[in-house]
Amino acid sequence: MPMGVNHVSFKDLSTTQQELVFSAQKVMSKAYNIYSDYFVGASVRTKKGGIYSSANMENSSYGLSICAEVGAIQQAISSGDPEITTIAVCGGFNSENKGKTPTPCGRCRQLIYESSQISSIDLEVICANSDLSGIIITKISDLLPLPFGSKDLHLDLKIKEIKKRIKKSK
Numbered sequence: 001m002p003m004g005v006n007h008v009s010f011k012d013l014s015t016t017q018q019e020l021v022f023s024a025q026k027v028m029s030k031a032y033n034i035y036s037d038y039f040v041g042a043s044v045r046t047k048k049g050g051i052y053s054s055a056n057m058e059n060s061s062y063g064l065s066i067c068a069e070v071g072a073i074q075q076a077i078s079s080g081d082p083e084i085t086t087i088a089v090c091g092g093f094n095s096e097n098k099g100k101t102p103t104p105c106g107r108c109r110q111l112i113y114e115s116s117q118i119s120s121i122d123l124e125v126i127c128a129n130s131d132l133s134g135i136i137i138t139k140i141s142d143l144l145p146l147p148f149g150s151k152d153l154h155l156d157l158k159i160k161e162i163k164k165r166i167k168k169s170k
């Protein structure tokens with residue numbers, strides 16, 4: 001297991017971390033999950049203190065299913081508040097399930113990494129099972145080692161330009 005992956009109790013979390021996990025747990029119940037019966041809620045917190053949430057949305061063409069993390073990040077972007085500092089992910093087959101703590105899928109790790117480049121922060125990732133009995137705190141750099149991102153394409157300046165445009169559009 002990577003160095004920066006810590007298994008903790010819910011009570012060990014700070015108030016702001018607990019708030020974000022509760023938010024992810026709450027939105028889980030909105031999942032459109034007729035194919036897997038698996039509920040996932042994700043909530044992101046931004047530098048400005050905004051919280052954006054989403055549940056998973058499945059599709060009859062299985063590969064088109066949308067993860068909760070995707071929806072939450074998209075909501076922050078669409079709200080003009082793209083600088084995410086933390087993401088909480090909560091999931092399980094039902095609210096009483098004490099099952100394994102879910103972690104973001106490979107695609108979501110890449111999307112979270114993109115967000116970390118926007119906010120210039122090694123994003124904190126808090127994962128919780130549905131009854132909050134199993135919590136993992138880690139960073140995107142631990143979930144996605146040796147990443148490929150906008151910096152590799154020399155696009156740091158473009159991110160700055162986009163952030164300026166978003167600021168102006170308010």
Ligand SMILES: [Zn+2]
Pocket residue numbers: 067068069104105106107108109
């Ligand atoms: Zn995913």
